[in-house]
Amino acid sequence: xxxxxxxxxxxxxxxxxxxxxxxxxxxxxxxxxxxxxxxxxxxxxxxxxxxxxxxxxxxxxxxxxxxxxxxxxxxxxxxx
Ligand SMILES: [Zn+2]
Numbered sequence: 001x002x003x004x005x006x007x008x009x010x011x012x013x014x015x016x017x018x019x020x021x022x023x024x025x026x027x028x029x030x031x032x033x034x035x036x037x038x039x040x041x042x043x044x045x046x047x048x049x050x051x052x053x054x055x056x057x058x059x060x061x062x063x064x065x066x067x068x069x070x071x072x073x074x075x076x077x078x079x080x
Contacts, residue, residue, distance in 0.1 A: 001025050006038065008077040009058065013068040015039070016077065019058060037063055040074065 003025040006018040017039025024032035036044040040063040047053055054060035064071045 009074050010077040011065040012073045013065060015065050015067040037061060040065060
C-alpha cells in the first residue's frame with residue numbers, strides 16, 4: 001500500500017501547482033518515497049534510503065514554471 005499526499009507550491013509569478021508524494025505506508029518494509037510535480041515540469045525522483053534524501057527536496061526537483069519559464073522560483077504555499 002502507498003499513501004499519496006500533495007503540497008501546494010506557487011511560483012513567484014503566481015502560477016500554482018503541486019508537489020506530489022507517494023510513500024510506502026508499511027513501517028516494516030524499506031523506505032520508498034516517490035516525488036513528482038503537477039502543473040510544473042522538473043525532475044521527479046524516488047528515494048529508497050534516507051541517505052538519498054536531499055536537504056531541499058523542492059530545489060532538487062528543479063521545478064520549471066510553464067507560465068514564466070523560471071526554474072526554482074517556486075516555494076511552498078502558505079497553509080499547505
Ligand atoms: Zn512562474
